[in-house]
Amino acid sequence: MDFGFTAEDEAFRTEARAWLAEHVDSEQDRRTWERTLGKAGWIGLGWPEGGFGNRTAGLTRQVVWAEEYARSGAPVRSGHIGEKLLAPTLIAHGSDEQKGRFLPPIAAGEELWCQGYSEPGAGSDLAGVRTSAVREGAEFRISGQKIWTSLAHEADWCFVLARTEVGSRRHHGLSFLLVPMDQPGRIEVRPIRQMTGTSDFNEVFFDGARARVEHLVGGEGRGWQVAMSLLGFERGVSTLAQQIGFAQELTEVVRGALRSGAAGDPVVRERIVRLWAELRVMRWNALRTLGGSGDPGAPSVAKLLWANWHQRLGELAVLVRGAGAAVSGSDWSASASYELDPDQHLFLFSRADTIYGGSDQVQRNIIAERVLGLPREPKGVV
Numbered sequence: 001m002d003f004g005f006t007a008e009d010e011a012f013r014t015e016a017r018a019w020l021a022e023h024v025d026s027e028q029d030r031r032t033w034e035r036t037l038g039k040a041g042w043i044g045l046g047w048p049e050g051g052f053g054n055r056t057a058g059l060t061r062q063v064v065w066a067e068e069y070a071r072s073g074a075p076v077r078s079g080h081i082g083e084k085l086l087a088p089t090l091i092a093h094g095s096d097e098q099k100g101r102f103l104p105p106i107a108a109g110e111e112l113w114c115q116g117y118s119e120p121g122a123g124s125d126l127a128g129v130r131t132s133a134v135r136e137g138a139e140f141r142i143s144g145q146k147i148w149t150s151l152a153h154e155a156d157w158c159f160v161l162a163r164t165e166v167g168s169r170r171h172h173g174l175s176f177l178l179v180p181m182d183q184p185g186r187i188e189v190r191p192i193r194q195m196t197g198t199s200d201f202n203e204v205f206f207d208g209a210r211a212r213v214e215h216l217v218g219g220e221g222r223g224w225q226v227a228m229s230l231l232g233f234e235r236g237v238s239t240l241a242q243q244i245g246f247a248q249e250l251t252e253v254v255r256g257a258l259r260s261g262a263a264g265d266p267v268v269r270e271r272i273v274r275l276w277a278e279l280r281v282m283r284w285n286a287l288r289t290l291g292g293s294g295d296p297g298a299p300s301v302a303k304l305l306w307a308n309w310h311q312r313l314g315e316l317a318v319l320v321r322g323a324g325a326a327v328s329g330s331d332w333s334a335s336a337s338y339e340l341d342p343d344q345h346l347f348l349f350s351r352a353d354t355i356y357g358g359s360d361q362v363q364r365n366i367i368a369e370r371v372l373g374l375p376r377e378p379k380g381v382v
Contacts, residue, residue, distance in 0.1 A: 005060055005064065006060070009060045009061055012057070012064055012065075013068060016069075017068050017071075019040065019042075020072035021072070023036060023040075024072050026073075026075075030075050030076070030078040031078060031109075031154070033074075033075050033078075033109075034077070034078055034109030034112070035110065036109070037079075037109055038053070038107055038109030038110065039108070039109075041053065041054055041055040041107075042055065042065065043079060043083050043106065043107050043108075043109060044083055044087060044103070044106065045057040045061065045065055046062050046088075047087060047088075047091060047103070048091065050099070052099075052103040052104050052106075052107045053104050053107040053108055054107040059290060063290070066240055066241035066244075067240060067241060067244050069241060070241040070242075070244035070245050070248075071244055078112050078151060078154055079109055079112055079113075081112075081113045081150065081151065081155075082106040082111065082112060083107075085113075085115065085159075086102070086106070086113050086159055086230070087102075087103055088230075089159075089176075089226060089229055089230040090102060090103060090217065091103075092229055093217055093218040093226050093229060094217050094218075095214075097214065098178075098217065102157075102178070111156045111157060112151065112155045112157075113151075113155055113156070113157050113158065113159065114150060114155035114157075114202075115149065115150065115158070115159060116131075116158045116159060116161065116162075116179070117129075117227065118146060118147055119144065119145060119146055120145060120147055126161070126227065127170040127171045128170075129161050129162065129163060130144060130163065131143070131144025131145065131146065131160065131161070132162060132163050132166075133160075133162035133163065133164045133175060133211065135164065135220075138212060138213050139210045139211065139212055139213060140162075140164070140177055140211045140212075140216070141209070141210060142160060142162055142177070142206045142209040142210070142211060143206055143207060143208060143209075144162065144206050145203065145204065146203070146204040146206075147192075147201075147202075147203050148192070148201045148202075148356065149189075149201060149202045149203070149204045150200060150202075151200070152189045152204050153189050153191055153199075153202055156180070156181055156182070157178060157179065157180055157181060158178075158181055158204070159176060159177070159178055159179070159217075159230075160177045160178075160179050160206075160211070161174055161176060161227050162174065162223070164220055164221065164223075165221060171224035172224075174221070174223030174227070175216055175220050175222070175223040176216070176218055176222070176223040176227060177211040177215060177216055177217070177223075178211060178216075179206075179209055179210075179215075180210075180211075183210065185207070186206070186208050186209040187207075187209050188204070188205040188207070189202050189203070189204050190204075194349070195348050196345055196348045196349050197339070197340060231358075239286045239289075239302060239306070240283065240286050240287075240290075242306065243283055243286065243306075246279055246282075246306070246309070246310065246313070247279060249313060249317075249342075249346060250272075250275055250276065250279065250313060252342065252343075253272070253313060253316055253317045253320065253343075256320050256321060256343065257272065257320040260320050260321060262319070262322070263320075268316070268319070268320060271312075272316070275309065275312065275313055275316070278305070278309055279309065282302070282305050282306055282309065285298075285305065286302060297366060297371035300358070300364075300366045300367050301363075301367065303357060303358060303363050304360060304364070306353075307353040307354045307357075307360065308353075308354060310350045310353045311350045311351065311353055313346065313350070314346045314348075314349075314350035317347055318344065318347045321343055325343060325344060325347075365377055
């Protein structure tokens with residue numbers, strides 16, 4: 001496909017690059033950075049015009065912005081869940097009142113969101129959700145537990161998939177609710193310490209938390225349809241920005257191999273070249289998907305490609321370092337914090353790549369059932 005950039009796109013690239021060079025500040029906290037982006041109109045480029053405070057841009061310029069952002073060294077976004085997941089879902093399924101209430105604060109960087117999907121025993125198998133929401137007058141009362149909730153410790157709101165029909169099973173009887181996180185005594189967030197030493201994910205406990213009826217998206221009992229629509233937005237333009245980051249990591253691995261002398265090993269050189277070639281293939285596949293390939297399995301193929309690629313990159317990063325890669329640069333004990341260098345962090349964090357965002361097994365099932373037309377996997381069989 002032809003996915004070239006026009007002269008106007010390149011002018012936009014120059015503008016974006018200059019703005020980022022002027023405003024990126026390593027000392028700025030992430031919430032303040034979101035407001036800085038919002039004030040300049042950089043949040044919500046792909047949204048339609050509607051007076052939400054965002055610029056509007058076509059697909060190629062969204063790609064330009066995503067790539068320049070990744071190259072700039074700007075902070076990891078805290079607002080991407082609201083901007084990239086919830087906002088497109090509200091645009092597709094929300095009422096005018098919901099769009100008017102929630103889109104402007106997202107565009108301004110004023111309200112941050114987290115995603116209340118996965119639960120203990122219902123991670124990749126999202127239809128197994130057990131969190132309940134009982135309607136009581138003008139509110140729903142929510143009880144249950146969510147897990148692996150990214151940024152819940154920072155979020156102002158959470159979109160929650162909950163069971164609103166008593167006795168319902170699987171994807172029936174679910175609803176999609178917008179829940180304020182500032183409910184002391186009703187919502188508890190517990191950070192999960194990862195083997196990287198950080199806590200990007202959380203457990204979230206709902207004990208009678210409240211959500212207003214007007215914050216039900218898509219209608220009661222239609223949560224599954226809304227939730228699946230949201231997941232369809234998860235792997236879009238941001239995939240290309242992710243690949244810019246991957247390329248930067250690969251460059252650092254090559255530098256490490258040159259420093260250690262591992263680049264003299266023909267097997268290491270072959271692995272580096274293979275990773276470089278596969279990264280190019282992932283880019284072409286992402287562009288093909290963005291161009292409207294119509295392939296229902298494309299998001300699953302992309303997830304399988306990058307997750308396994310990134311794991312192999314992490315393995316190579318520590319391999320070229322040798323035995324020293326197993327040693328921490330700081331003193332630590334089981335009860336103390338410790339610091340990892342970039343190679344160690346890459347290796348440890350990438351172990352989760354094939355699990356979060358839909359495990360490899362789930363992605364393969366989607367491809368088998370929805371693309372190849374193979375029989376559905378029996379449920380409940382061990």
